[in-house]
Amino acid sequence: MSFAKNIATGLAASALLVSTAALADYPEKPIKIMVGFSAGGGTDTTARGFSSYMHEAPSMNGLPAYIVNLPGASGQKAAKAVLDEDADGHTLYMINIGTFIAGELAKGDERPYHIPDDFVNLGCASQLVTSLQVHSSNPAGTMEEFIANAKASGKEITWGTSGAATMHATIGHIFFDTHGIAHKKVPFKGGSKARAALVSQSVEAVFGGVNTVVGFEADIKALASAGAERDPMAPDLATFKEQGTDGIDFTGLMCLFAKKGVPEEVMTDVGAAIAHVAEIEGYKKFMKGNDLAAFYTDSATATAAQGTMFDVMGPVVAEIIKNQ
Numbered sequence: 001m002s003f004a005k006n007i008a009t010g011l012a013a014s015a016l017l018v019s020t021a022a023l024a025d026y027p028e029k030p031i032k033i034m035v036g037f038s039a040g041g042g043t044d045t046t047a048r049g050f051s052s053y054m055h056e057a058p059s060m061n062g063l064p065a066y067i068v069n070l071p072g073a074s075g076q077k078a079a080k081a082v083l084d085e086d087a088d089g090h091t092l093y094m095i096n097i098g099t100f101i102a103g104e105l106a107k108g109d110e111r112p113y114h115i116p117d118d119f120v121n122l123g124c125a126s127q128l129v130t131s132l133q134v135h136s137s138n139p140a141g142t143m144e145e146f147i148a149n150a151k152a153s154g155k156e157i158t159w160g161t162s163g164a165a166t167m168h169a170t171i172g173h174i175f176f177d178t179h180g181i182a183h184k185k186v187p188f189k190g191g192s193k194a195r196a197a198l199v200s201q202s203v204e205a206v207f208g209g210v211n212t213v214v215g216f217e218a219d220i221k222a223l224a225s226a227g228a229e230r231d232p233m234a235p236d237l238a239t240f241k242e243q244g245t246d247g248i249d250f251t252g253l254m255c256l257f258a259k260k261g262v263p264e265e266v267m268t269d270v271g272a273a274i275a276h277v278a279e280i281e282g283y284k285k286f287m288k289g290n291d292l293a294a295f296y297t298d299s300a301t302a303t304a305a306q307g308t309m310f311d312v313m314g315p316v317v318a319e320i321i322k323n324q
Contacts, residue, residue, distance in 0.1 A: 026265050031065040032091045033256070034082050036075025040192025041162055042128045042209035042292065044069065046254045047094040049286040050125055050277055057273035071189035074103040074163030079119075079257075080112055087259040089266030093119070096128040096252030097306050098167030098313070105310075105317040106165035117260065121306055122267060123274040124255035124297040126287060130171045130226040131210040131237065135201050136219050143224040143243040146205070147179050156182040160194040160203040163187050167252045170313065171226050172207035173320045174248055175240070195220065210234045211291040227251045233291045250313070255302050271299050 031054065035047045044067070051065035070078040075095050085091040104111045113119070132143060140146035150157050157176065161169040164187035176183040188194040191208045198206045199219045206212075206220075210231050213220050225237045228249040240248040256270060277283050278296035287294040297305070 025061055026089055026263070026269055027061060027063050029090055030063050031060070031089075033065055033067050034078040034091065034093045035067055035069050036071060036073075036078030036093075036095060037069070037162060038071045038190030038193055039069055040195075040212075041190040042211050043075075043095055043099075043254065044190065044192075045211065045290050046126045046128075046287070046292060049283055049290070049292075050094070050256075050274075052286070053277045053280050053283045054273055056280065057276040059269035059272040059276070074106070074165040074169070074187075075099055076103050076107075076112055079103075082257070082259055083113060083118060085259065087261035089258055089262045089270065091259070092122070092270070093257040094254065095257070096167060096254045097121070097124075097302070097309055098128070098170070098250050098252030099163070099165075100257075101306070101309050101313055102167050102170045102317060103163070103165045105314060106321065108321065115257075115306065119257040120260050120262060120267065121299055121302045122256045122258055122270045123299045124253040124302045125274050125278045125283075126254040126292050126294060128167065128252040128254055128292075129210045129231040129234075130168045130207055130250065131213070131222040131231075131234075132175065132224050132240075133195075133198060133206045133208060133213060133220050133222050134204070135198055136217075136221050137201075138204075138221070140223060141221075142238075143240065143245070146223055147181065150181045151179075156184050157205060158184045158186060158203050159205040159207060160186045160188055160197045161207045162191040162194050162209075163189065165317075167250055168207040168209070170317060170320065171248050171250060174316060175207070175245065177320075177323065178245060178247070210237065214289075214291045231293075233288070233293055250309070252309075253297055253302055253305055255297070267299065 054065040082093045191212045194206050195212045197203045224240050226248050275296045284294040
């Protein structure tokens, strides 16, 4: 073979390699799902359940997903880590939209990112519902009794939550401020740590996910849940509104986010994977066992809900900041 023919053959092979790389299907390697809270809370539990089945979705090429916990700043530390990665869809972020938005709003002009500009919502596979929780030894059996006892005590109520600027924290502030109860918030790096503080009675109450009570019923009781309707996973638990408190009807869709700029293929494939996993019986059983719902919300619907949440939570968080 002549030198010229060798060159031509080499160039053709190189072109084939480049072409193959360019046409490679997503994903090309395991998917990393960042979680901004410690293990054991609602976000981490959902992410672990979801990641266990993500590889079964036809759009994922049989490649697995794995969780990286990076707690801090109410989830913002993990979110910023996602923005430091390439926008190729191999690093995703799971969080409920209520907490994601509350964290951004709490930073005001110093916000590290703006969700609509920097992230794309790929779809959701569950939701997080906030509840008011107390230790089982607390004499209050309802939210009304808790309010009455707190006011009668005349003392500052110390309460825990999964982060300084989460959906749970926002609802907690609204609750205490609405009822004129002196209070002190103690933020933790995740719902499981807030739960541990309540079990040890280091705090008097916790605003956390309904799901975090599961397995700890001997030590913790939930008095009420946020949301316009009762949590389908806790149908016997009355809402705040049913117990006389309006304006605390936030629920947070639990969604997967990618860095803005990901290819359309990624959005389509991950969206299809979310829809697929939400229908897997094993995933449904896992979620039900942790008092979490399993359902699919598409990207467009989730993004619209995200916009509504910004409108609803914006004035609330601004008022909290002003009064601090």
